Amino acid sequence: MSFVVPKESFNGKVLSVDFGAGDKSLVIGGDSALPFLAFEGEIPNKPVIAHEIQDCAPDDWPETVRNEYKDVSGDPVTWAKHCQDQLNAKAIALRLVSTHPDRGDRSAEEASQTIKDVLAAVNIPLIILGSNHIEKDASVLVSAAEAASGQNCVIGKAQEGNYKTIVAAALAHNHKLIAMSELDINLAKQLNILITQMGFDKEKLITDPMCSALGYGLEYTYSVMERIRLAGLAQNDPTMQPPIFGDVGMYVWKVKETVAEENEVPDWGTLAERGVAWETLTATSMILSGTNLLVMRHPRAIENIEKTVDELV
Amino acid sequence: MALTGVQIFKLLPKTNCKKCGFPTCLAFAMKLAQGGADISACPDVSEEAKATLGEASAPPIRSFNLGTGDKAVKMGAETVMFRHEKKFVNPCAVAVNVKDTDDNLAATAEAVAQSEIDRVGQKLRVDAISIECASGDSATYEAAVKSVAEKAPDAALILNCKDAAAVEAAVKAVADRKPLINGATDENAEAMAAIAKAHACPLVASADGLEALSTLTEKIKGFGVEDIVLDSGAKSAKEIIEHNTQIRRAALKKSFKPLGYPVINNVIRDDSILEASIASVAIAKYASIVVISSIEKWKTLALFTQRQNIYTDPQVPMQVEQKIYEIGEPTADSPFMITTNFSLTYFIVSGEVENSKVPSFLAVMDCEGLSVLTAWAAGKFTAAKIAAFIQESGIADKISTKELILPGQVAILSGALEDKLEGWKITVGPREANAIPTYLKGRA
Numbered sequence: 001m002s003f004v005v006p007k008e009s010f011n012g013k014v015l016s017v018d019f020g021a022g023d024k025s026l027v028i029g030g031d032s033a034l035p036f037l038a039f040e041g042e043i044p045n046k047p048v049i050a051h052e053i054q055d056c057a058p059d060d061w062p063e064t065v066r067n068e069y070k071d072v073s074g075d076p077v078t079w080a081k082h083c084q085d086q087l088n089a090k091a092i093a094l095r096l097v098s099t100h101p102d103r104g105d106r107s108a109e110e111a112s113q114t115i116k117d118v119l120a121a122v123n124i125p126l127i128i129l130g131s132n133h134i135e136k137d138a139s140v141l142v143s144a145a146e147a148a149s150g151q152n153c154v155i156g157k158a159q160e161g162n163y164k165t166i167v168a169a170a171l172a173h174n175h176k177l178i179a180m181s182e183l184d185i186n187l188a189k190q191l192n193i194l195i196t197q198m199g200f201d202k203e204k205l206i207t208d209p210m211c212s213a214l215g216y217g218l219e220y221t222y223s224v225m226e227r228i229r230l231a232g233l234a235q236n237d238p239t240m241q242p243p244i245f246g247d248v249g250m251y252v253w254k255v256k257e258t259v260a261e262e263n264e265v266p267d268w269g270t271l272a273e274r275g276v277a278w279e280t281l282t283a284t285s286m287i288l289s290g291t292n293l294l295v296m297r298h299p300r301a302i303e304n305i306e307k308t309v310d311e312l313v
Numbered sequence: 314m315a316l317t318g319v320q321i322f323k324l325l326p327k328t329n330c331k332k333c334g335f336p337t338c339l340a341f342a343m344k345l346a347q348g349g350a351d352i353s354a355c356p357d358v359s360e361e362a363k364a365t366l367g368e369a370s371a372p373p374i375r376s377f378n379l380g381t382g383d384k385a386v387k388m389g390a391e392t393v394m395f396r397h398e399k400k401f402v403n404p405c406a407v408a409v410n411v412k413d414t415d416d417n418l419a420a421t422a423e424a425v426a427q428s429e430i431d432r433v434g435q436k437l438r439v440d441a442i443s444i445e446c447a448s449g450d451s452a453t454y455e456a457a458v459k460s461v462a463e464k465a466p467d468a469a470l471i472l473n474c475k476d477a478a479a480v481e482a483a484v485k486a487v488a489d490r491k492p493l494i495n496g497a498t499d500e501n502a503e504a505m506a507a508i509a510k511a512h513a514c515p516l517v518a519s520a521d522g523l524e525a526l527s528t529l530t531e532k533i534k535g536f537g538v539e540d541i542v543l544d545s546g547a548k549s550a551k552e553i554i555e556h557n558t559q560i561r562r563a564a565l566k567k568s569f570k571p572l573g574y575p576v577i578n579n580v581i582r583d584d585s586i587l588e589a590s591i592a593s594v595a596i597a598k599y600a601s602i603v604v605i606s607s608i609e610k611w612k613t614l615a616l617f618t619q620r621q622n623i624y625t626d627p628q629v630p631m632q633v634e635q636k637i638y639e640i641g642e643p644t645a646d647s648p649f650m651i652t653t654n655f656s657l658t659y660f661i662v663s664g665e666v667e668n669s670k671v672p673s674f675l676a677v678m679d680c681e682g683l684s685v686l687t688a689w690a691a692g693k694f695t696a697a698k699i700a701a702f703i704q705e706s707g708i709a710d711k712i713s714t715k716e717l718i719l720p721g722q723v724a725i726l727s728g729a730l731e732d733k734l735e736g737w738k739i740t741v742g743p744r745e746a747n748a749i750p751t752y753l754k755g756r757a
Contacts, residue, residue, distance in 0.1 A: 003527040006562040215618040223397040269610025311550035
């Protein structure tokens with residue numbers, strides 16, 4: 001018996017989505033094979049890692065990662081420039097944390113000004129994320145879309161409870177949109193359908209089936225993402241073909257493994273490496289299961305994931 | 314090639330004697346075809362039929378142990394490509410490589426011996442030590458292997474050495490540990506197979522690419538060694554994911570026997586975190602043994618956790634222990650909430666409570682791993698059961714006001730609970746976990 005490479009080819013294809021304006025714009029998706037199996041299909045674009053910044057000081061980030069940005073994080077523009085110029089970020093994800101009613105309740109107008117300032121300061125693509133407060137995001141992200149009009153940003157996240165206004169704004173100002181549902185392939189599919197029924201082009205959509213941290217439900221995220229990919233490729237389900245988004249940093253940098261000092265948990269080893277490894281391995285698992293666009297925090301974790309991606313392609 | 318139930322039936326005695334535990338020979342044949350029974354259950358089957366069936370009904374990926382004793386690691390026997398289809402059964406062994414010239418050899422072996430940690434009820438440890446013959450000297454190698462074996466009495470041993478004479482001496486010194494010999498190449502296959510066969514040890518077949526590897530495993534099998542581990546020569550992460558995927562597909566979907574064995578991947582890198590990342594590629598993508606160069610505690614914790622996630626049974630909800638969890642540093646005046654023990658429910662609820670920065674008590678009740686609404690619908694999260702759990706938990710002595718916050722999804726239970734939990738105030742909390750921070754801060 002001689003060995004024949006067992007190849008599988010699919011009818012479906014992951015949609016490719018470009019974002020950003022000018023020569024730093026990026027493209028994700030376009031795959032006609034499962035993640036990193038380039039021997040049997042096209043994988044034209046690497047997963048992209050965006051550096052997360054926020055519109056207020058990251059007081060809620062654990063020290064290990066907060067310290068990395070201690071000289072720049074007081075101001076989102078400085079922080080964004082630092083990521084672009086010092087850390088060679090490919091993209092920036094600006095989270096409008098301070099618009100959350102519990103985190104300062106800043107107005108949509110203030111958020112718009114921050115977005116305009118950041119956009120004026122950097123030329124890499126911008127992902128604009130709300131505070132994950134359903135009602136507040138519904139107004140903040142509408143203003144955000146307007147403030148970033150013409151910049152081809154990624155805006156998110158639109159969820160079942162607030163997607164209508166956000167979709168309309170993304171449509172009007174020509175942005176890409178993240179649709180988020182909670183760890184269920186059917187919910188992800190349903191939300192994509194609802195959004196496209198509003199006239200939003202599925203080729204501008206990015207699916208966030210909800211990330212989880214290593215050790216905290218990662219297996220669910222991993223399998224939901226694999227199933228979405230298989231549905232898009234093998235079953236050629238058009239509603240399951242948008243690229244996948246993974247909000248890695250915010251899930252990782254709150255679990256005990258990224259926070260607890262070594263003297264509290266001597267069996268867990270040094271905190272500095274542990275935190276970086278936790279974010280790195282969470283992200284590695286995400287790209288293996290199909291994530292195309294990731295948002296991460298620690299520069300060393302991002303560096304390790306970019307090296308891993310370079311080895312994988 | 315696998316046989317159909319009818320083809321198997323023709324080979325059976327057709328006496329319907331029921332000794333196999335099935336009502337008829339046909340029923341037994343059908344079960345054999347699905348891999349759900351073993352031919353040895355039939356006392357009357359002919360040797361000839363047994364041989365035919367044995368070959369055809371062997372699992373597509375051969376299964377055997379790495380190491381001996383109760384810490385031995387079972388490998389192989391996987392049946393699917395994706396974990397959502399069916400559980401990945403035998404978690405990838407984590408092995409650390411040491412060189413026989415390394416002064417820290419014994420210290421590494423001792424670290425392996427003490428590497429066990431507990432994570433959500435499972436005891437996890439570095440499973441194996443790979444001893445590399447870097448000296449090129451048989452005596453040095455044998456001494457190193459002996460020293461490692463002694464310092465790490467429960468770990469599986471991997472003899473990472475392509476020199477048959479050095480391997481032979483080392484194997485003799487630790488034969489009772491059934492070391493995995495790594496191993497055989499096209500050049501030394503006959504000599505290595507002879508050693509493996511004489512000591513009943515498994516053998517790694519190393520070749521460059523899958524075609525050469527298939528030829529080599531057939532050759533080794535011809536020399537009488539059946540417990541083979543595959544090393545395709547994959548070095549980069551791309552080669553690891555591509556080779557491992559092709560190996561598993563060939564074995565499962567094409568019944569290609571020459572690659573129906575467990576896989577070993579070497580992922581050694583200069584940077585320890587990058588090494589962990591590449592190791593996690595191997596763990597997720599079908600390796601049975603992953604060899605790393607160092608075992609810092611943070612690194613093995615992350616790898617064990619990832620392995621546990623990948624190898625969790627997707628059909629059985631992950632559960633957390635039933636108890637009152639303290640989040641932050643709660644005092645007698647802190648809020649007291651309840652939820653069910655589905656791990657995802659617990660992770661999300663406890664995460665949101667943490668986010669709120671309001672120290673709290675969270676009662677997690679055993680509902681067989683069901684989420685709140687499902688557990689309520691299934692009659693496992695009822696007023697009577699909640700009341701019994703709260704009373705037995707002893708929480709009443711820890712808090713000043715007897716107030717229980719119930720998930721909004723089961724607001725309907727609040728009346729019945731007030732009747733059953735005398736002296737308690739039952740408050741209905743938010744329906745969704747993401748509303749918890751606002752809710753808790755609003756109370757404070």
